[in-house]
Amino acid sequence: MEYILNPWPWYVSGPLITLIMVILILFGKNFGMSSNLRTLCTIGGGDKYADFFKINWKSYSWNLVVALGAILGGFIATQYLSNGAPIDLSVETIKDLNTLGFSNAGKNLLPPEIYSWDAILSLKGMSILIIAGFLVGFGARYAGGCTSGHAISGLSNLQMPSLIAVIGFFIGGLVMTHFIIPLIF
Amino acid sequence: MKFIKFLIVGIFFGIILVKSEAVSWYRIFEMFKFQSFHMYGIIGSAVGLGILSIYLIKKTGVKSIEGKDIKIPSKNKSFKNYLFGGILFGFGWALAGACPGPMYILLGTGVFSMLIVIASATLGTFVYGLLRDKLPH
Numbered sequence: 001m002e003y004i005l006n007p008w009p010w011y012v013s014g015p016l017i018t019l020i021m022v023i024l025i026l027f028g029k030n031f032g033m034s035s036n037l038r039t040l041c042t043i044g045g046g047d048k049y050a051d052f053f054k055i056n057w058k059s060y061s062w063n064l065v066v067a068l069g070a071i072l073g074g075f076i077a078t079q080y081l082s083n084g085a086p087i088d089l090s091v092e093t094i095k096d097l098n099t100l101g102f103s104n105a106g107k108n109l110l111p112p113e114i115y116s117w118d119a120i121l122s123l124k125g126m127s128i129l130i131i132a133g134f135l136v137g138f139g140a141r142y143a144g145g146c147t148s149g150h151a152i153s154g155l156s157n158l159q160m161p162s163l164i165a166v167i168g169f170f171i172g173g174l175v176m177t178h179f180i181i182p183l184i185f
Numbered sequence: 186m187k188f189i190k191f192l193i194v195g196i197f198f199g200i201i202l203v204k205s206e207a208v209s210w211y212r213i214f215e216m217f218k219f220q221s222f223h224m225y226g227i228i229g230s231a232v233g234l235g236i237l238s239i240y241l242i243k244k245t246g247v248k249s250i251e252g253k254d255i256k257i258p259s260k261n262k263s264f265k266n267y268l269f270g271g272i273l274f275g276f277g278w279a280l281a282g283a284c285p286g287p288m289y290i291l292l293g294t295g296v297f298s299m300l301i302v303i304a305s306a307t308l309g310t311f312v313y314g315l316l317r318d319k320l321p322h
Contacts, residue, residue: 004204010223013205014230020198021231022238027190028249030257033286037310044307052314065188066195067289073199074208074293087206093215109209110282110291115298126301128280133288133302135277137309140285142320143270144260147284150271151228154260156235161260161267168271169278170217176279177217 005083021153029062032149034140036060036067100185113185128184143168199290208290210282217279266322277306 008016021031038053039060046053087106097105102113112119119125140146143165145154151169154162202208205227216224242255249255260267278284281302283291288306292299313320 007206008201008204010205010226011230013201013207014227015234016197016201017205017227017231018234018238020194020201021235022242023194025239025242025255025257026247026249027194028251028253028255029191033284033289034310036289037285037307038314040307041311041314046311046314049311050314050317052317053311062188062191065191066198069192069195069197070199070202070286070289071195071293072192073196073201074203074290075199075295076196076293077200077203078294081200081204087209087211089211089215090220093211093218093220096218096220097211097214106209106211109203109206109211109294110296111210114210114282115296117298120298120301129298129301130305132277132281133305134309134312135273136281136284136288136302137277137306137311138313139270139272139274139277139309140306141270141310141313143267143274146274146286147278148286152231152235153257155232156239157257157259158236159260161262164264164267165271165274168268169275172272172275172277173213173217173279174275175272176276177214180276181214181280 004081006085007088017152018156021148021156024066027062030149031153032063032145033067033070034137034146034149036063037137038141039064100182102185124184139172198286199293202287202290203294208283208287208294213279213282263322266320269321277309 024031039057042053042055042057089106094105102111114128120129143150145165150162150165155166206212207224207227212224215221239257247255283302285306288299288303
């Protein structure tokens, strides 16, 4: 039980993610979480505004069920399978975050400096979440996939487009982390 | 209940990503700072084993549980949309510290402010759908 309650090392987690991908392939589906956002747009009536949303959402409903399961999984993992151990971040990361004004780095999964209601209920805090979310949704669809669809499934299938997308993910992520986040915080 | 199996897969996915800490904003920050091997180990081992798995699935010609041939659709051969879209996604990923899978999972961990991120990600997808024909692909 101790092994389950403690954070799982990468060499356990990585192969288990592969297992998720393989199970979905054997179910005749493909692993990709961002396409749910497109399905949500279609359900919400997006097909009246753009042909891109003229899809039969019922044929993608299995993926919404995976997302629903993921929500439940998040609940189960934090409520019953965790011992509240802080995230074992590197010393340099904690130091860098401290410099930016993030205290207690790694105590929770997410920084209260971004996700607490105190932070959100300010123009700056609300803008950060809205802009970040918008970029994730817009960018994922423009790139034709996100981390699960490109970085895991696409690279596993040796697809060049996925490699280009993952290089893009890293260019964006590096610029944000090294240059923009220090300007924001 | 044909959906039950997908619900179970989703639950496992959520548990794995929480227990691996891949849903943590801090881990994403640390990854882009190249200050820990953790995330690279997760993605690297997942992809390494994934390459082997898909190779074996194709080689053995194993069928899906519905008895159909397994088809893994290949992506369109283009360049700009993958690079530009990827960069925009990367900005959002590093700022929110969450990509689409973790967004749902984090909501389940009790972070209700994630609903704002999910809503604006849906809006971002919608705006992409509107502008699709005008963007370079």
